[in-house]
Amino acid sequence: SQQGEEDPQALSIQEGENATMNCSYKTSINNLQWYRQNSGRGLVHLILIRSNEREKHSGRLRVTLDTSKKSSSLLITASRAADTASYFCATEGGSWGKLQFGAGTQVVVTP
Amino acid sequence: DAGVIQSPRHEVTEMGQEVTLRCKPISGHDYLFWYRQTMMRGLELLIYFNNNVPIDDSGMPEDRFSAKMPNASFSTLKIQPSEPRDSAVYFCASTLGQGSTEAFFGQGTRLTVV
Numbered sequence: 001s002q003q004g005e006e007d008p009q010a011l012s013i014q015e016g017e018n019a020t021m022n023c024s025y026k027t028s029i030n031n032l033q034w035y036r037q038n039s040g041r042g043l044v045h046l047i048l049i050r051s052n053e054r055e056k057h058s059g060r061l062r063v064t065l066d067t068s069k070k071s072s073s074l075l076i077t078a079s080r081a082a083d084t085a086s087y088f089c090a091t092e093g094g095s096w097g098k099l100q101f102g103a104g105t106q107v108v109v110t111p
Numbered sequence: 112d113a114g115v116i117q118s119p120r121h122e123v124t125e126m127g128q129e130v131t132l133r134c135k136p137i138s139g140h141d142y143l144f145w146y147r148q149t150m151m152r153g154l155e156l157l158i159y160f161n162n163n164v165p166i167d168d169s170g171m172p173e174d175r176f177s178a179k180m181p182n183a184s185f186s187t188l189k190i191q192p193s194e195p196r197d198s199a200v201y202f203c204a205s206t207l208g209q210g211s212t213e214a215f216f217g218q219g220t221r222l223t224v225v
Contacts, residue, residue, distance in 0.1 A: 030212075031212060033212070033213070033214075035214075041218060041219075042115075042202055042204075042216030042217055042218050042219055043154075043202070043204075043214070043216045044216070045213045045214060045215070048212070048213060088154065090214070092212045097142050097159070097161060097166075097206065097208060097212060098156070098159060098166070098167060099144065099156070099204075099206070099212065099214055100156055101146070101153065101154040101156075102153070103153040103154075104153065104154070
């Protein structure tokens with residue numbers, strides 16, 4: 001069964017706009033990760049935030065984590081057409097090393 | 112390192128046939144994961160190994176599915192007999208372990224059972 005649930009399921013924006021997607025999970029975690037998947041390809045790791053962290057940045061990415069609400073958000077600033085992809089959150093908790101993924105948010109960035 | 116390598120990339124087989132998917136993890140990675148991705152069910156964790164030992168196979172759908180990791184550089188996922196509902200993209204991923212849980216994914220095997 002999936003641990004995380006992303007919201008929204010799909011997002012369509014124009015280049016230059018910001019894209020925000022959310023992830024909710026059910027059980028306690030050690031860390032939460034975000035991945036990107038381009039059509040027909042494997043997932044690529046973007047960023048990891050540990051359970052004792054509240055916010056993290058990497059380039060145009062900003063991730064927040066609220067463990068009291070069991071939720072995380074991923075913000076992509078100044079989006080580009082190349083950001084078109086599906087984005088997944090993954091939680092690691094319980095059994096160490098076990099990564100479980102949400103259903104993903106499909107993002108389309110139009111020029 | 113070439114990354115996680117999966118073979119074949121595509122597999123079309125008839126219902127009832129045995130299917131074997133293969134994975135070579137990144138050298139030095141202690142954890143190996145098998146996932147299945149479908150439109151309906153998303154990305155499901157089937158089984159994962161730590162140091163070649165299966166840790167959690169609770170995601171394996173049925174006895175028709177089996178996975179092995181005979182050594183640190185090779186794993187197989189076998190479906191016998193295959194059924195049309197097994198059609199999906201199967202991903203293998205590995206993580207370093209030792210405090211690092213960033214997963215590196217292979218390109219996947221697209222399985223079609225007709």
